[in-house]
Amino acid sequence: MRAGALVLVATLSACGSDTPSRPTLSTPFPPVTTPLDGLYDLVITPGAGCGLPGAPYEVSVVVTSLAGSGGTEMRATLPGGDATLVLEMVYSPPGWLQGSVSTRTFVLADASNIFVRASGSGKVSSAAGGRAEVESGRMNGDVSVDVGGGDVLSCSSLEHGWALRAR
Amino acid sequence: MPRLPKIPAARSDRPEPSSGRGHALLALALVLALGGCGGEGPPPAVPQLVSPVGGATLDTDTPVFTITNARGFDSGEASYTFRVVVASTGRDVASVTVAAGPSQTAVRFPDPLLRGATLGWSVVGRDRAGSEVASGSASFRLPPVDCRSTSDPYAKAVVGFWVPATCLAVNSYNDPEEALGPPDAGQLPNNAYFGFVSLGDGGFVDVDMEGCAIDAEGADVRVLQSVSSEPVTLYASSSPAGPWVLVESRKPCGQRNPGTFSRRCEFDLAAAGIEEARYLRVQDGELFPCPGGTDTEGADIDAVQILSVKP
Numbered sequence: 001m002r003a004g005a006l007v008l009v010a011t012l013s014a015c016g017s018d019t020p021s022r023p024t025l026s027t028p029f030p031p032v033t034t035p036l037d038g039l040y041d042l043v044i045t046p047g048a049g050c051g052l053p054g055a056p057y058e059v060s061v062v063v064t065s066l067a068g069s070g071g072t073e074m075r076a077t078l079p080g081g082d083a084t085l086v087l088e089m090v091y092s093p094p095g096w097l098q099g100s101v102s103t104r105t106f107v108l109a110d111a112s113n114i115f116v117r118a119s120g121s122g123k124v125s126s127a128a129g130g131r132a133e134v135e136s137g138r139m140n141g142d143v144s145v146d147v148g149g150g151d152v153l154s155c156s157s158l159e160h161g162w163a164l165r166a167r
Numbered sequence: 168m169p170r171l172p173k174i175p176a177a178r179s180d181r182p183e184p185s186s187g188r189g190h191a192l193l194a195l196a197l198v199l200a201l202g203g204c205g206g207e208g209p210p211p212a213v214p215q216l217v218s219p220v221g222g223a224t225l226d227t228d229t230p231v232f233t234i235t236n237a238r239g240f241d242s243g244e245a246s247y248t249f250r251v252v253v254a255s256t257g258r259d260v261a262s263v264t265v266a267a268g269p270s271q272t273a274v275r276f277p278d279p280l281l282r283g284a285t286l287g288w289s290v291v292g293r294d295r296a297g298s299e300v301a302s303g304s305a306s307f308r309l310p311p312v313d314c315r316s317t318s319d320p321y322a323k324a325v326v327g328f329w330v331p332a333t334c335l336a337v338n339s340y341n342d343p344e345e346a347l348g349p350p351d352a353g354q355l356p357n358n359a360y361f362g363f364v365s366l367g368d369g370g371f372v373d374v375d376m377e378g379c380a381i382d383a384e385g386a387d388v389r390v391l392q393s394v395s396s397e398p399v400t401l402y403a404s405s406s407p408a409g410p411w412v413l414v415e416s417r418k419p420c421g422q423r424n425p426g427t428f429s430r431r432c433e434f435d436l437a438a439a440g441i442e443e444a445r446y447l448r449v450q451d452g453e454l455f456p457c458p459g460g461t462d463t464e465g466a467d468i469d470a471v472q473i474l475s476v477k478p
Contacts, residue, residue, distance in 0.1 A: 023233055023273040026265035029246075070329030086456035088331035088368050093278075099331070100369025102454040117417070117454040119369045119400060138259070140400070140416040141454065158416060 031095020032124045034132040035065035036074055040164045042087070044101070044109070044116060046143045047157030053147060056161075057109035059085065063164065073099070076164070078107070085116070087164075095124050097134060101162060106146050113146035118160055127166035134164040210238035210270075214247065214290050214302040217271065221305035228279035228309055228406075232288060234272050237300045240292035242269040247290045249274055253412060254287035254306045255440035260410050267292070281412060282405035283312040283379075283443040312405045312443050314379035314477050322347045322471040326407035326446065327373030334367025334457035334464045341365070343372045345469070346449065350391040350427040352469035363393045363429070366451035366465035374471050375407060379443045383475035386433035388414070390449055390471055393429040396421025397466040398452030401434045403444035414439045417452035420466065429469040447471055 040063050045056040061076040068090060074097065076087035085107045089099030098121035106113040122137020139162050144154040215235040219225060232249050240247075245267045251260040260281045265274045272290075280286065289304040328343040335341055345352075345364045352362030364372060380387045380403075390399050399420045402411035420432035436444060451465035458464070 023268050023271035025231065026268050026272055026274050028263045028265050028274065028277055066332060068329070068332040069335060070327070073329070073331060075331065075333065083456050086368065088333070088370075088457075090329045090331075092329070100451075100454050102368055102456050104456055119416075119450060119452070119454060140413060141452075142417070156417075158413065 031093070032126050032132055033091075033094045034124070034126070034130070035072060035091070036063045036097075036124070036132050036134075036164060037065055038063060038131065039079075039167045040076065040133065041167055042076065042085075042101070043161075043163040043165060044114070044143060045161035045163075046155050047159040047161075050143065050155035050157060050160075052143065052145050052153055052155055054110070054112035054145060057112055057114050057143075057145075059107060059109040059114075060167070061085065061087065061164070063087075065091075091124070097122050097124060097137070101139060106144075115142075115144040115146075115152075117142045118162075120160070120162065122162065122164075129166070131166045133166040134162070137162045210236060210241065213237050213300050214240070214292055216288070216290070216302055216305045219288070219305065219307040221307070223307045225307060225309055228282065229275050230280075230307075230309075231273055231275050232290075234290050234302065236267050236270060236272055237292050240267060240294055240300055242267050245292045245294045247272050247274075247292050249276070249288065249290050251276070251280055251286050251288045253281070253440040254285040256438070257287075258412050258439050260286060260412060278408065278410070279406055280309055281410050281441075282309045284308075284412075284439075284441045312379055312445050314443065314445055315377040316478075317378040318476065319378070320376075320473040320476050321349050322374035322447070323377045324375040325372060326375050327371070327448070330365075330367040330370035330465070331457060334365075334370060337458045337462060338365040338367060338464050339462040340467065346372050346374060346471060348470065349472075350424070350429050350470040352391070352393045352467075353428045360393065360463065360467075363467040363469040365463045365467045366449075368457050368465060369451050369454055370465055371402075371448050371450035372468060373407065373411075373446060373448045375446055376471070376473055377445070378473060379445045379477040380436060380447075380473040381443045381475050381477045382436040382441065385435065385474075387436045387473065387475045388434040388447060388471070389474055390420060390432050390434070391424060391427060391429035391469040392420040392432065393467040393469050394463050396430060399432055399466050399468075400450040400452040402448035402450065403436060403439060403441050404446040404448070405444060407446055411448050412439050412441060414441070417454075420452075427469070433474070443477055
């Protein structure tokens with residue numbers, strides 16, 4: 001009888017404590033600070049509601065990282081240093097890329113000719129082989145696609161998606 | 168899993184009269200019937216937001232966010248991404264991903280969040296198979312923005328600057344301090360320019376206005392931009408280190424501004440759901456790859472002006 005009462009009192013008093021336990025703070029996953037370098041697939045996914053045909057658009061790019069005015073930055077062009085399409089981005093803060101994706105003229109991405117003028121950001125993540133990539137970023141601006149016959153469809157959005165997938 | 172209260176007197180390795188064991192079982196049943204301490208029950212189907220509670224006004228820029236884990240998305244099973252947005256517009260403020268804690272998951276963002284707007288927060292849990300489960304959302308506010316009292320509406324200091332190296336190499340106007348003060352850009356008889364900074368392809372300059380722009384009727388911020396009509400994108404923040412929240416994207420910046428060499432474009436903080444901001448990021452919105460054949464690649468920023476200065 002006494003033991004049972006003790007259990008009941010102890011249990012109820014614990015429930016009535018004025019100092020509820022606080023959960024332990026989880027530590028955020030550390031940023032991936034490996035710079036992107038080498039051959040990647042740039043994937044551009046027009047924002048929801050754009051309805052552009054042939055999306056998402058995928059094109060091979062070559063990425064180099066270098067020291068710049070705001071810290072380490074990266075530049076990506078089409079293979080062979082072809083600057084018809086360029087990504088200019090800065091690692092700020094570390095593990096995070098922000099900057100722009102732009103084309104001078106229409107660029108062939110898979111079977112679609114696209115034209116892009118957008119800026120945005122994305123988190124750097126780890127890829128196979130010790131490399132880094134951007135799995136999913138967002139950008140605002142314009143994405144256009146040549147639908148043939150001299151017609152172009154364009155979409156302005158604050159939520160275009162982009163990715164740089166290591167090849 | 169719910170944590171059950173410990174019942175030391177009921178341990179089976181301790182000799183005990185049967186009547187005492189019976190009372191212990193009675194106590195256990197009572198506690199279970201009451202639902203355990205603090206209203207704990209079975210894990211919810213989706214993550215439950217615990218704190219900050221909806222509508223809270225906090226006294227810190229780095230609050231702790233706490234959730235109750237969803238069933239099947241507990242410690243060792245899942246991670247949670249905590250996302251903070253401007254409540255009225257959904258504009259991104261910050262996000263962070265952590266491993267699930269036991270029963271509950273709590274995190275403090277590594278950097279301060281945004282003042283000067285009502286914020287919303289939510290979480291998405293992701294298990295090892297890639298399945299996701301999303302919470303509802305709740306709103307909260309941080310303390311007011313630290314605004315200095317001033318009647319001078321122009322930018323006072325540069326707190327950040329980035330122009331791609333390939334653009335810096337060809338541009339002649341690379342001093343970000345030229346974006347400070349009232350508009351003073353112009354052109355010399357030899358066709359050279361003065362009084363602005365060229366931002367290149369997607370570059371930006373971050374300025375401290377010292378005073379704050381408030382969301383008033385109509386436009387709140389004006390950017391004076393030179394040479395031609397390059398578009399400009401504007402972000403706002405309450406801190407020199409961000410987070411930077413998009414206000415408006417790629418606004419054409421070619422409207423003539425009487426009395427100045429530069430042209431103008433204007434921005435409304437309401438587009439971002441921001442009520443007041445002290446720091447502004449002016450980003451090139453032309454977005455043309457360098458080199459582009461000129462020495463003024465990108466938007467050319469002469470001045471940044473608050474149209475609605477907080478009194």
